[in-house]
Amino acid sequence: MDKIKVLVVDDHPMVLEGMQAMLSQIDFVQITGLARNAYLAMEDIKTAIPDIVITDINMPEISGVELTAKIKKEYPSVKVIAMSTFNERSLISQMVQQGASGYLLKSASREQIEEAISTVSRNKLYMSLDLELSNKEQDEMSKLPVLTSREKEVLSLIAEGFTNSQIAEKLFVSPYTVDSHRKNLLTKFDVNNTAGLIKLAAKYGLV
Amino acid sequence: MDKIKVLVVDDHPMVLEGMQAMLSQIDFVQITGLARNAYLAMEDIKTAIPDIVITDINMPEISGVELTAKIKKEYPSVKVIAMSTFNERSLISQMVQQGASGYLLKSASREQIEEAISTVSRNKLYMSLDLELSNKEQDEMSKLPVLTSREKEVLSLIAEGFTNSQIAEKLFVSPYTVDSHRKNLLTKFDVNNTAGLIKLAAKYGLV
DNA sequence: GAAAAAATCCCCTGAAAAGGGGATTGAGAA
DNA sequence: TTCTCAATCCCCTTTTCAGGGGATTTTTTC
Numbered sequence: 001m002d003k004i005k006v007l008v009v010d011d012h013p014m015v016l017e018g019m020q021a022m023l024s025q026i027d028f029v030q031i032t033g034l035a036r037n038a039y040l041a042m043e044d045i046k047t048a049i050p051d052i053v054i055t056d057i058n059m060p061e062i063s064g065v066e067l068t069a070k071i072k073k074e075y076p077s078v079k080v081i082a083m084s085t086f087n088e089r090s091l092i093s094q095m096v097q098q099g100a101s102g103y104l105l106k107s108a109s110r111e112q113i114e115e116a117i118s119t120v121s122r123n124k125l126y127m128s129l130d131l132e133l134s135n136k137e138q139d140e141m142s143k144l145p146v147l148t149s150r151e152k153e154v155l156s157l158i159a160e161g162f163t164n165s166q167i168a169e170k171l172f173v174s175p176y177t178v179d180s181h182r183k184n185l186l187t188k189f190d191v192n193n194t195a196g197l198i199k200l201a202a203k204y205g206l207v
Numbered sequence: 208m209d210k211i212k213v214l215v216v217d218d219h220p221m222v223l224e225g226m227q228a229m230l231s232q233i234d235f236v237q238i239t240g241l242a243r244n245a246y247l248a249m250e251d252i253k254t255a256i257p258d259i260v261i262t263d264i265n266m267p268e269i270s271g272v273e274l275t276a277k278i279k280k281e282y283p284s285v286k287v288i289a290m291s292t293f294n295e296r297s298l299i300s301q302m303v304q305q306g307a308s309g310y311l312l313k314s315a316s317r318e319q320i321e322e323a324i325s326t327v328s329r330n331k332l333y334m335s336l337d338l339e340l341s342n343k344e345q346d347e348m349s350k351l352p353v354l355t356s357r358e359k360e361v362l363s364l365i366a367e368g369f370t371n372s373q374i375a376e377k378l379f380v381s382p383y384t385v386d387s388h389r390k391n392l393l394t395k396f397d398v399n400n401t402a403g404l405i406k407l408a409a410k411y412g413l414v
Numbered sequence: 415g416a417a418a419a420a421a422t423c424c425c426c427t428g429a430a431a432a433g434g435g436g437a438t439t440g441a442g443a444a
Numbered sequence: 445t446t447c448t449c450a451a452t453c454c455c456c457t458t459t460t461c462a463g464g465g466g467a468t469t470t471t472t473t474c
Contacts (some may be wrong), residue, residue: 012314018225085292107219148450161403163430176453183432192432193460196368198405355420370460383423390462399462400430 003030004121005048009041009055009067010083015106019054022110029117038062038070045075052120054104057084057095065095072099079120102126145188154181159198210237211328212255216248216262216274217290222313226261229317236324245269245277252282259327261311264291279306286327290315309333352395361388366405 006029008019016034023029033044037059045053053071057064068080081102082095095103101120104113119126147155157167164182168175186192189200213236215226223241230236240251244266252260260278264271275287288309308327311320326333354362364374371389375382393399396407 012225013316014225014229014313015221016225017228018219018221018223021224021228022221106221109220150451158402159406161398161400161406163400165430173451174453176455177451179431180452180454183434186432191368193368193370194401194431195365195405198402199366199368199409202406202409357421372460380421381423383425384421386461387422390464393462401461 003028004052004117005030005032005050006117007031007033007035007041007044007048007050007053009035009038009053009059009064011036011056011059015056015083019113022113025110026114026117029114038064038067041067042070042074045071045078049075050078052079052081052101052117054081054083054117056106057082068095068100081116081120081126147185147188151181151185151188154178155185155197155201158182158185158194159201210235211259211324212237212239212257213324214238214240214242214248214251214255214257214260216242216245216260216266216271218243218263218266222263222290226320229320232317233321233324236321245271245274248274249277249281252278252285256282257285259286259288259308259324261288261290261324263313264289275307288323288327288333354392354395358388358392358395361385362392362404362408365389365392365401366408 006023008016008023008031010016010019013036016036020031020034023031032048032050033041035041035044038055038061041053041055044050053067055064055067059067062070064082064084068082071078071080076099079101080095080099081104082100083104083106085106101123102116102125104116104126108116116126153171154167157170162170164178165175167178171178185197189197191197191200213230215223215230215238217223217226220243223243227238227241230238239255239257240248242248242251245262246269248260248262251257260274262271262274266274269277271289271291275289278285278287283306286308287306288311289307290311290313292313308331309323310333311323315323323333360378361374364377369377371385372382374385378385392404396404398404398407
């Protein structure tokens with residue numbers, strides 16, 4: 001049985017070293033490369049096509065989301081496992097949309113990493129979402145409202161500091177419309193002013 | 208010449224492994240332990256007193272700040288190097304106040320870690336603050352206004368979603384006063400509404 | 415002990431947001 | 445095909461915020 005070829009992408013040398021150390025303890029895994037950015041990752045993939053790419057989501061220049069899109073476009077058979085710290089869960093759906101097969105917390109243990117790799121290599125999805133979440137966090141997550149695309153648009157503009165009428169101009173709609181969206185956002189987030197709105201939105205990476 | 212004894216504290220196994228891998232490449236360093244939380248770190252220190260403790264700031268239960276306070280209280284001669292990801296710079300001053308001797312980004316290279324350890328062991332402060340910052344970030348950082356303690360207090364309450372009068376009640380002052388602070392904050396941050404305020408404050412970890 | 419900085423308080427105006435109410439249109443789901 | 449939902453638009457009232465203008469007191473710093 002062939003070993004599973006894994007490429008790790010992360011801008012933190014520490015994490016790369018850590019992953020190398022942990023992956024080398026897994027007997028069915030073979031490391032094909034360690035890349036500290038998306039460019040180098042694509043180079044590495046070209047020379048030695050891995051089975052799985054484990055990539056950080058938050059990276060300067062080209063993010064993990066974009067890298068995943070690139071990989072899936074050029075090498076659809078390569079599986080991608082996204083890695084992030086706990087406060088970026090909002091990016092998971094983005095990653096999955098781009099074709100990621102797994103989601104790993106940076107606080108993952110060797111066992112979890114092992115499980116993630118073997119699960120993903122069997123064409124299944126691995127999500128380590130709830131593993132380290134407190135009840136409070138779970139509650140907060142479940143309360144996360146579903147926003148329409150227009151609402152997201154308006155929210156990000158609010159967060160940019162624009163007023164209703166400025167946003168209305170940008171979106172070519174009436175200020176009344178923007179105000180409606182704003183009110184819906186307040187209701188959905190269950191807050192009663194802009195401050196609460198931005199705070200929550202920022203917390204869940206929506207802005 | 209004796210080796211410098213180092214203990215690493217981080218709740219992420221990946222980082223611990225990474226640090227171990229990187230530190231073992233430094234010939235003048237001897238790892239006395241790897242702890243995944245503050246409790247275990249204190250145990251480790253008891254059995255083998257290290258010269259330097261490298262600790263993550265963001266940890267569940269007991270934070271790096273609290274751990275540093277504990278260490279400096281019980282073992283004043285032990286040096287502490289704080290470690291964090293880039294968006295927590297606001298904690299640096301807290302760490303320094305608690306007696307930390309260094310600050311290391313998690314994106315640090317082996318060279319930087321080496322430098323941090325040797326600098327700190329020579330009783331100097333090591334701050335890796337500006338190392339990996341882009342010009343844009345540097346500019347933004349340098350523009351960061353100095354807030355008074357009252358202003359910080361008011362800002363965090365604004366971010367919590369309270370109105371001026373609610374804040375006034377909490378602080379036992381007149382709403383006029385709170386309004387003054389709010390206006391000063393707007394001026395200092397050079398923004399013109401609450402949204403811009405919170406966004407900036409959040410960006411620099413002030414809330 | 416004087417000067418500077420921080421914290422407090424007050425007033426006014428106009429703009430913006432919050433909190434209600436409602437209505438219409440179009441697209442997609444049941 | 446109805447029914448729901450998203451998106452659009454409108455009006456009203458009250459509250460809060462933003463942008464000015466000041467002033468006083470306390471605390472810190474030199």
